[in-house]
Amino acid sequence: MKIIIIGSVAAGTSVAAKARRNNEDAEITIYNADYDISYSICGIPYFLGGEVDELEQLTPRDAAWFKKRYNVDIYTRHEVVAIDSNTKTIQVNNLETEETKEDHYDTLVFATGATPISPAIKGIDQKHVFQVRNIQNTAAIHQFMTTNQPKKVTIIGAGFIGLEMAEQLAHKGLDVTIVQRGKQIMSHLDKDMAFRVEKHLRKNNIHLLLHETAANITATSVDLESGKSIDTDMVILATGVKPNTKLAQTAGVKLGKTGGIAVNTKMQTNITDIYAVGDVAESFSFITNQPIYRPLGSTANKMGRIAGDIITGGSLEHRGILGTGILRVFDLAVGYTGLNEQEAIAEGFDIEVLHNIKPGNAAYLGGKEMVIKAIADRKTSHLLGVQIIGETGVDKRLDVFVTAISLKAKAEDLFHLDLAYAPPFSTTKDPVMYTGMALQNAIDKKNKLITPGELLDRINHGEAFQIIDTRAPKQYDVANVAGAINIPLAQLREKATELDHNLPTVTYCNKGVTGNAAQNVLLNMGFKEVFNLSGGNKNYQSYIKHN
Structure with missing residues (x-):
């Protein structure tokens, strides 16, 4: 068996490594037009900023290393310029010597990655x-x-x-x-x-x-x-970037809806014995099964391993992705997974949305707030997506949510997780657990949530609400929801008789917990419909300042 791989960054080298682990006899060759192989694109900003000392740290492996470890031949500065799938031959240009040669394959893999999008800006070709x-x-x-x-x-x-x-x-x-x-x-x-x-x-x-x-x-x-x-x-x-599909198209390989090469769950294209992996290929959503394009090194490695396994007789299959991403912005971590609110609505889901503002660990040990926006399907109670912003603990919670969505957990399942707890690391009711509890209560219609955007939209369309601020008067005086009356929680049972039990009511506090308690009081007193403002006044004030 002769395997030829075009491209040698994350996906291409993963194909080669897995194929070699499965089959010691295969002849594996990688052609790469670039100078470098298996480098960390994601690490580039951190070298330029000085957090990575040497550029060589981003290129820890070279062709000689792969030859010694995996018996894989990697030819850098060799560009594949033509493919004949009928004869299973390729034309390769040596970019250093300008010589051309022909090679043949039994299996061919496109791992040509993505190319930067060059916007139509005058002067874009200057040296700076x-x-x-x-x-x-x-x-x-x-x-x-x-x-x-x-x-x-x-x-x-x-x-x-x-x-x-x-x-x-x-x-x-x-x-x-x-x-x-x-x-x-x-x-x-x-x-x-x-x-x-x-x-x-x-x-x-x-x-x-x-x-x-x-x-x-x-x-x-x-x-x-x-x-x-x-x-x-x-x-x-x-x-941004776009899939580098030019060579594939000339060979008759079909593209998908996203512009990447269309592949099945085994990374196979429309042409027999031709595969595509990494940033050149489109993936599909684990939630919707619809094609999506998310060029990330983690997905590229996964695709490469699957293709390498299938080519050498294995049974791995791609299960789709959630489009998970995380990055650091100064001292904030910003992470997301699954569908955002607009995507979920566009896909036709009837959604519940929660803004959960909680410290990542005990406040008395310096725990700092994170904001979790969680979206669930009311019909199935399954999580659809999560976005998290905070200084600490974001990656930990995001990975729990990713696992939960991947295993098709329901919102209520999050509350029952036996998560690690000690004050330096978490709170007794971890933000993940609280998110599941609050979402499930809302889905069950017991404790309905309403986002600031939904509340303002409904008011603007003529709906009437009575809005109760359950905080202390001094907090109410600093900032409040437009039209709200101030009734602290301790006084609510007494003053509830002055309220209209039949008018839709919104309760809120600073972040949501006391608002939820007030919501329960009013529901137990026979109020017809009571919402808790998602994320409380803190979320509301942030929303109105930026909309």
Whole structure:
């Protein structure tokens, strides 16, 4: 068996490693047009920011290492330029010598990755404008910064790479401006979560320009379509990537709805004995089974291992992904998994939404708040998606939610988890447990939730509510929900007789717990419909300031 793999970063090398573990006799060859193999794209910002000392730390393995460990032949600077699937042959150009050779395969794997999207901006090809995608890009940026000592940088795009570069270049002392074409950063987050990160960026002196589009880059500025001009010494393009499918298309390989190569659960394409893995291939949602494209190293490694196993007689299959992501933005961790609120609505789910604001560990040991936005399906009680923002404990909770969704747990199952507890690490009722409890109560219609956005929308459409602020008067006087009356919880039973039992009622406190207690009081007193404001006044005030 002769296996040829085109591309040698995460996915391609994973195919080779798994195939070799399964089959010692296979002939495995990797062709790679780039200079480097198996490097960490995700680590690039941290080298440029100085957290990684040497660029070589991002390229720990070379072709000789793979040959010695796996008996795999890797040819760098060799570009596959043509494929004949009928004869199972390929044409390969040696980019150093310009020689061309023909090779043949029994099985061919596309692991050609993704290419940066180059926006239509005049002046984009200048020497101080950089993409952030490979080791060569990284070395060029580092050399430019070392030689020219730029003071101001403009980053175009506010996704993962854009925000990571903003953090790292700010740490290096540069004055950072982010230009984002959309109305918010991080499109996978809902707006009511994204604005919390936007606020944090500005707090850390990042100039964030939303709903702006770069039109022209000069030697000293980035000019926007709105007429604004940004003084700059360097420009980073972080406008996303697209699957590198050009070669695959010429070979007759079909693309999917997302633009990536369409594959089945075994990573097989429409052409016999041709596979596709990693950033060049589309995946599918574990929740909806619909195609999605999420170019991440974790998914690429998984796809590569599956393909390597199948090619050599194994039975692994891809189970889909949740599109999980996490990044650090200064001292905040920002994570998400599954569907956001808008995606869940678009998919036709009848959803329950909870904003849970809790410390990651005991407050008396310095526990800091995290905001958890959880979305569940009312019909099945299954979790659909979670977004979390906080300083500590975010990754731990996110991974629990990922596991729960992957195992099709219901909201109520979260409450019954026997999670690790000690005051330095958690609270007695962990934020994960509370999230499940509150969601299930809402789904069961006992303790209905209402988000700030839903409340304001319904009021604007003419619905009448009586809104009860259950906090102390001094808290009410500082900030409150428009139209709310202040009845502290201790007085609620007495003053409830003055309220309309038949009018839809909203209770709230600062974050949600006391509001929930007040909700129970009114329900037990016969009030017809009572909602607890999701995330309390704290969430409401944040929402109205950014909408």
